[in-house]
Each structure stands twice: as C-alpha cells, then as structure tokens.
Amino acid sequence: MSEIRVHNVWMEYGDQVVLESISLDIASGAFVSVVGPSGCGKSTFLRMILGQERPTRGIITLDGAALPDEPGPDRGVVFQRYSVFPHLNVLQNVLIAFEFAESSFTAKLFGAKRQAASEKAEALLEAVGLSEHIRKYPSALSGGQQQRLAIAQALAREPKVLLLDEPFGALDPGTRAQMHALIKPLWRDRGMTVIMVTHDLKEAFGLGTRLLAFDRPRIDPQAPERYGARIIYDLDLSRDGPVPVLGFSRPIEASPTSQETKRSMPHA
Amino acid sequence: MRRAVNIVPGSGTRVLLALLPFLLIACLYVVVSAERRAANPGDKLLPPITEMATSMDRLATEPDRRSGDLTLWSDTVASLQRLFIGLGAAAAIGLVLGLTLGLLPVASAGLSPLVAVVSMIPPMAILPVLFIVFGLGELSKVVLIVIGIAPFLVRDLAMTVAAIPSEQIVKAQTLGASTWQLMLRVALPQAMPRLIEALRLSLGPAFLFLISAEAIAAESGLGYRIFLVRRYLAMDVILPYVAWITLIAYLLDWLLARLARRAFPWAYVQEARR
Numbered sequence: 001m002s003e004i005r006v007h008n009v010w011m012e013y014g015d016q017v018v019l020e021s022i023s024l025d026i027a028s029g030a031f032v033s034v035v036g037p038s039g040c041g042k043s044t045f046l047r048m049i050l051g052q053e054r055p056t057r058g059i060i061t062l063d064g065a066a067l068p069d070e071p072g073p074d075r076g077v078v079f080q081r082y083s084v085f086p087h088l089n090v091l092q093n094v095l096i097a098f099e100f101a102e103s104s105f106t107a108k109l110f111g112a113k114r115q116a117a118s119e120k121a122e123a124l125l126e127a128v129g130l131s132e133h134i135r136k137y138p139s140a141l142s143g144g145q146q147q148r149l150a151i152a153q154a155l156a157r158e159p160k161v162l163l164l165d166e167p168f169g170a171l172d173p174g175t176r177a178q179m180h181a182l183i184k185p186l187w188r189d190r191g192m193t194v195i196m197v198t199h200d201l202k203e204a205f206g207l208g209t210r211l212l213a214f215d216r217p218r219i220d221p222q223a224p225e226r227y228g229a230r231i232i233y234d235l236d237l238s239r240d241g242p243v244p245v246l247g248f249s250r251p252i253e254a255s256p257t258s259q260e261t262k263r264s265m266p267h268a
Numbered sequence: 269m270r271r272a273v274n275i276v277p278g279s280g281t282r283v284l285l286a287l288l289p290f291l292l293i294a295c296l297y298v299v300v301s302a303e304r305r306a307a308n309p310g311d312k313l314l315p316p317i318t319e320m321a322t323s324m325d326r327l328a329t330e331p332d333r334r335s336g337d338l339t340l341w342s343d344t345v346a347s348l349q350r351l352f353i354g355l356g357a358a359a360a361i362g363l364v365l366g367l368t369l370g371l372l373p374v375a376s377a378g379l380s381p382l383v384a385v386v387s388m389i390p391p392m393a394i395l396p397v398l399f400i401v402f403g404l405g406e407l408s409k410v411v412l413i414v415i416g417i418a419p420f421l422v423r424d425l426a427m428t429v430a431a432i433p434s435e436q437i438v439k440a441q442t443l444g445a446s447t448w449q450l451m452l453r454v455a456l457p458q459a460m461p462r463l464i465e466a467l468r469l470s471l472g473p474a475f476l477f478l479i480s481a482e483a484i485a486a487e488s489g490l491g492y493r494i495f496l497v498r499r500y501l502a503m504d505v506i507l508p509y510v511a512w513i514t515l516i517a518y519l520l521d522w523l524l525a526r527l528a529r530r531a532f533p534w535a536y537v538q539e540a541r542r
Contacts, residue, residue: 072441072442077438077442079435079438079439081435082435083436084439086534087457087532087535088457096440099453100440100443100445104446104448106452107449107452137537140537153443154439159442
C-alpha cells in the first residue's frame, strides 16, 4: 500500500507563494502525471513528496503516517540529470543501494552477501536492458541508458512511491518512446505509486492513470508573487470512456486526445 | 595559409618544440658562462657545467669529512621526509575537514569563516612562533608546511564536495544512505581526484615553506645546503641543487598526475576524449 494524502498544503518562499491550498488523495498504485507551465511549482510539489522541501503549511501523509521531512528509501526518485553516481560503474551504481541497506558502517559488501546483492542488481539491470553494459561508467552511456540506470537504481530498494522529475525531458523522441515502453510494465508489475512531472502532454496522457495540471488561476499584476499555483485540472485517465473533469463544471474534450495517444504508443 | 589558431603540431613536432626552449637556455648559459670565464678566470657567478658536475660528484659520492654522510643524498632524504610528512598530514586534514565542511551545513556554518580567516595568515609570519613552540627540530618544519597548505586543501575540497549536484545527495538518501555512508561512498570518492589535483598545485608552496624553514634553522636538507654554501658564493653547488629540487618537484607532480588517472579513470573521461 502506498496511499498519499495531501491536505491543504501551501508552499511559500518569503513573500512568494508558490503553491496554495493543494489538497488531493492519490490512490495506491496510481500513475499520476503532473503538467503545467514552467515555474508553476510542479517540481516543488514533487520535492515536497520527496521530503527535500517542507510545506509551509499543511500535511502530507503516506499510508496514514506523516511524511518524514527528509528523503528516505520508501520514496525513490529519478531526476532529469545527475541521478547516477559518476564514480561508480553501472553495476556498482545499483549495488550501492543494497550496500547502504546491509552494511551500515563500511557501506561495502564482501563475499557471499556481495554475490547475492550483485545477482539482485544484475536482475534489475536486465529488466531495464542494461545487462551488456554493467562494467561501463555512466559517462560512457547515452542519455537514455543513463536514465535506464537511474530507474534500476531507484527500484533497488523497492520504494512505495516512485517520483520522476522530467525523467525523459532530455531524451530524443525515439529513446523517449522506448523509455515509455520500459516504465509502464515496471510500474504495473511492482504496484508502486508513480508521480511524474513532465512537460510533454502526450507523455502525460499516454502514461498516466491520472493527470494533474498546475497553474496560477489568480494573478495580481501589481504583486505577481501574491498568488500561488493550484491544481486546475484533475483528470481520471484510467477509464475508457470520456475523461470526466473532477471538480469542474465545464467538460473538456480530452477523450479523443487520450485515445489517440494510446493508439500511437502501443506499449503505453 | 591557414590561420594560426588552426595549426596543430603533430606528436613529433610537439616533442621538438617542447625541448627547444630548454636547449636554448642551456646554450645561452654555456656561451655566457664561457665568456665570463674568458674575461675573468676567477668568476664564480656562472660556473661552467664541468665545474658543477665535479662539485655534484663530490657531494654525491664522497662522504662528508665531518659527518661521514654522502651530502647530496642525506640532504635529499632529510628534505623529502619533511615534505612527505607535511603533505600527508595536510592531505589528511584537508580531506577530513573538507568532507565535513562540504557535506554538513552545520559544520560549514560553524567552521568555514574560521578556515577562511586562518587561510589568510601568512605562514612565514608565524614561523618564529613555530620555532618557539615546537623547537628547532623536524616538527616545526613539518608544521610550517601543514599550516601553509592545509587551509587551501580544506577550502578546495569543501568547495568540491559542496559542488556535487544535490540530485546525487538526494538520490543516495532515497537509497537509504546515512550521513556517514553518504560521506564514505558518495563524497569521499568524488573528492579524491580533486585532492590529488590540489596536492599537485600545493607542491610549489610546500617546497617554498620547506626551503624557507630549512634556510633559517636546520642541520641538513636541500634548503639548508643552498643557504650554507651561499656564504662562499658557491654557485657550482647552488645551481645544481636548484635543478635537483626542480627535478624532484616535477617528478612528484608527474607521479601524482599519473596516479590520479590510474586510480580514478572516471574523473578523466572528458580529457581522454579531447
């Protein structure tokens, strides 16, 4: 189980209101896409779930317990860049997750324990299609391969929640489609809750079971920082029928877009 | 004719071009030295190379009449011992404090201003204090080297560690790393190549402090010898000693560069591609 509840959360930096009055429940096992214009606070939202930043007001709970205010192994993450350790080769990059868990003082495993952890790491690398490259350093990998590695690494501790911060934003369209085909079965098989921030609407509709759009509905021209972003659309993409717009009276014609996206991405 | 910025020498030409200035300086020295000798047979300022070779041969192979040591080698051993202990201690301090300051905001808030101020103390100005506190023996010379270069290493490594992308630090935490594990497996390995680079840059200052301390109070050492024979205007000893020190420093620098590339190949990937 990995149900996230966000209750009346505000995020302010001094006078600047970034997020205001965010409340939502994310069901266990959902794949939530988060979209919105640049600088509207969607990455801030992700960092709050991650524990990297604390909300100014409000509560976030994971399975009923208040979220710890620092990152931990229950929430995995893949960033757009710098997600992998440049000084470790591909295998070591995944192995280090097991070493953190099982060897608190030296953070190194030896002998039989290392063998067992290596096998688990190799299985993960196999799942993301990197088994041919396990001795390479990240700098020798392509952008897509680095993100595959980052995903394998994030899955090693079997997190309840996987947070993706524009994970495929720097990849070319072909590689991006391959990554979509990779991430969807991984999510489905593991029953994790995934929250993905993206700029790519096609990706957001194609992968997600739910879509959140952040934007600032109120703007004061004299004090542009006075009002923060809210969730302005909250779409359920899991049904086959027309997409209902929750909490908004005006329906939008999102269903053709969604189905078209699904058709164009066979694995999605 | 191509533009000058586009003319790249081949590997053979590169070696020739590198040797050329050295050869020119050597030739210049030989010519000027010979001319001075011709004008004044007693000239001591620019001794001919044969004279320097004789003096060095004497210092390297004949036991000193008073102590019975082979002067050149006992000087070299004494100096290098001080240098290595000093560099080692400074590297250890730099690594421990640099990692702590770079990774822990509380430590950085408490100690960074102090380190910044201490690094501005001119080490030579407190040399008398060191002689008074630690005596005229080996310790004061080693401490001078440590005081001279440790603050630089601390600041450099703290900056290197602080510049590790925050994504990596967060990622390690999501993999369950504690602060200690983060320091040991993420920050330390990424600080090591920079430590070696910083040590290479510190070799010059380290020799400066070593020679200065030896010049003022010592009973052996390369710096001691140079300042001793200065009284007799013995350029035939001073010049080869300076060349010998330069050679040692150059070799140390080269060895450190090789060591860094051998031990941390991942840090030099960009260089190999260039």
